[in-house]
């Protein structure tokens with residue numbers, strides 16, 4: 543079983559991720575992992591935190607001589623900001639620690655602050671927001687890079703782009719080559735393949751900066767090179783669409799998910815929505831009239847590109863704080879403000895890629911298994927032969 547866990551607080555020493563279930567022999571490039579971490583930190587509209595952090599993964603277990611060895615993988619990513627928090631968030635309750643705390647007593651609407659404080663019985667939401675923060679996704683992206691390394695061995699590639707920021711939308715289909723070029727850019731504005739639309743998106747973020755507000759948007763993740771047959775229709779929890787939905791909505795600030803062209807489909811007639819089936823006798827393979835389903839039918843990959851979108855609400859912390867209540871006095875008070883992002887849609891796309899890659903790697907290994915890459919490959923190739931002769 544490909545399984546991962548993460549630990550770490552936003553302003554703690556480090557983030558930690560562990561991963562079990564990757565077969566031995568998968569080539570791992572630290573440079574590729576760090577490139578993914580760098581991509582997660584980019585985009586116009588990020589707050590001051592990203593200027594402090596330059597994320598670098600340290601792999602401390604499970605990889606030797608640039609290959610997985612089948613044992614659990616452990617990754618550490620240090621928080622450079624920790625230097626400023628050693629006395630505010632110490633592990634041990636030192637003398638005078640009480641005076642150095644930075645308590646959050648005015649919970650921010652749209653955050654886990656209030657519900658978390660009540661649930662965990664803290665009158666300081668600090669302990670809640672430290673873990674609820676999307677800083678945690680750094681660890682997910684590192685794990686996603688491992689998942690991508692496995693998928694890459696089988697010609698499967700996962701990329702993303704930004705479809706909308708606030709009300710500005712890209713209203714055309716995107717070519718795969720555009721996504722590849724986007725992923726190679728060394729300067730990231732808003733992660734949109736169309737520079738004209740991207741400039742309009744930037745104007746929306748500028749307006750939010752000007753007015754002390756925030757914006758959300760939509761990202762799209764596309765996976766190419768998938769075999770037919772990952773996931774299954776047989777039980778609710780083996781359906782890949784459901785598993786992807788959970789992975790995407792588990793991301794901080796993501797409130798909606800779309801598989802294929804779901805919203806458009808819901809407003810159309812059935813005759814216009816389903817992807818017709820054709821047969822190419824010369825190539826001896828089935829072909830589809832379109833890919834409105836986003837590569838999934840009945841929770842099973844159908845060999846077309848997998849297309850999943852995530853919808854982000856605007857960031858909850860506003861420079862112009864919203865109404866709240868002080869946890870101590872119970873009097874009306876403006877919500878706490880801490881350095882915050884204004885727009886994170888491109889970063890969310892990168893995190894979305896990681897989450898999709900993780901779910902695909904899980905489904906891939908469920909189907910093809912193997913303790914070592916060569917065994918996984920044999921199983922995979924034998925299945926491809928079966929599909930070819932179908």
Ligand SMILES: Cc1cc2nc3c(=O)[nH]c(=O)nc-3n(C[C@H](O)[C@H](O)[C@H](O)COP(=O)(O)O)c2cc1C
Pocket residue numbers: 589652653654674675676679793794795796857858859881882883884886889890893
């Ligand atoms: C990449 C990324 C960065 C984020 N940065 C911030 C931030 O700087 N300030 C903030 O208030 N929320 C930020 N969020 C969103 C919050 O973490 C999230 O809204 C909050 O934890 C509550 O969870 P929920 O919105 O999923 O209910 C970010 C989300 C992502 C995906």
